[in-house]
Amino acid sequence: MRSLYISQQGCYVCLQQETILVKQTDKILGQVQLPLLEQILVFGKSQITTQVIRACLWRNIPIVYLSRMGYCYGRIIPIEQGYRQLSRYQQQLLAVERLVVARQIVQTKLKNSRVILQRQQRRQSSNLSAVAIQSLEHLIEKAAKADSIEQLMGFEGAAASQYFSALGECISNSEFIFTGRSRRPPGNQVNAMLSFGYQVLWNHLLALIELQGLDPYHACLHQSSERHAALASDLIEEFRAYLIDSLMLWLVNRRSMDAGNDFVHRDGGCYLNDSGRAKFLRAFVQRMEEEVQNDTGERRPKWDLLMQQVKAYKRFVYDPKQLYLPYQIR
Template structure:
């Protein structure tokens, strides 16, 4: 089993990354602010524009450490990775199956069903744990609706039906998302999902962490040897990591949604950690980003028993396990892909 190492998040926009022997060094106005041995790093994610030295980028490429660059608001800019690794026969099989419409539709149904299941599990968890302190009426209605949807989506015969229905269920789920909040409901209320830009604090948190999750999934796929840009459900576009977006669908509710709800309910974050732009979009403060990233790192270290392989793993390794299961299915070592399902 892969060891979960540190993802380094550089949140100060003026930071510059450099190399010193076997150490990564973060400089701010030419002064050393932080250093870490490469042996402890698996990903580097920078929220800024200063960049990194060519020597550092070469060292990261040689050590299979990806460097991702995002704007301070979390918008993805680009990524530096090393040589393509993995079994070329696995990638060839992936490319062949991506052209098989029946195969793509069937595996997409499984991934969307897992997304529905885990979203419903998040609703049911709130109902079960807080039934005496919340009005669970809308949550229960939506949970039942999603339960019916899981079976119905297997009746669809084309992608237009599947994608349209997935959108309907997602809107229903997010329409009751705020009902899972026990505190700060006035500040973190959400009417509907908004992305570009997020129009409220809750949407801002979700978009931010979904971006981080997509980078984690992309790294997992590359580590296993799959091409993150050739997927089965999301439309192929230049620069779009379609397979990473496919795989993260089943992980959103468990890895991101639950964390966001917990942070708000425990008042680990507040409205002071956000600000609104003139156009209506919402951004995080530097302190807000640091709070969310710390909570994300802590969440990744929690241990669960994986529902399929029945081994204890850290939550941060879930994308790697799912990437392995997908690869085994493509190589026909498994009779079917086993999506991540949690109760």
């Protein structure tokens, strides 16, 4: 299964028998067979025919509309994805059950962040990274004993500050400077890549959550709102460092990204432009197609990790005694 990214502007998406075609004027930019398609993500201004929309609804293929910067405007999903069955179980989860899972999510996020810094520390030692690694270890222990969501979020925030300050030490390309995380808007090229990558990954998880019949607006760690699918924000935490932060470092340090030509500065922020988005998405897909060994010993693409974790959360909802265990980097 694959996702179709439409990142160039002015594209026309149509259906030819069982094949979706992405065109720009008379040129075919891409095509994918419907049976192989998992979801469509449209960045910016492109047109999708009614025939494509109807075919996707019939096959439970979500269509996600995003701004060129990665902000999600909304999704087209089949009417039967109403979350009625599982939502009742999610609402019945006890506060203590949600807290236990929230602890697991934060602990695993911090452990995965620590692994990223440890790997970089072995390549090039840094005092700042060494201090951050020690701080993360301390905060992991604190998170395990947190007695409220508010306390957990405080530990997570303190850990993020330490982690991102050290992440800049892992960048060897002098064209890119990173001293800390800034989101609204992204303050520089590194923050632009992180924000865009997190948004793409968040939307992938949201689609999988909906396909499994879970209510994305009932979560354990994050608070939901009318525009915030909190469960996607919960499940992305374990994958941020592993899938997006490491990809950003790889792209920057291998000089695959051009600090001058792949970004645009506007509205007080820095964002990926058309060429930058295309490069990032191409590298993201390539990274997600890499195979890793799962718990049963099988080698499966990294895409499968996302689905397995969503299914694991679904099992927890049905039977809270089966504690949800986030994915931890080996």
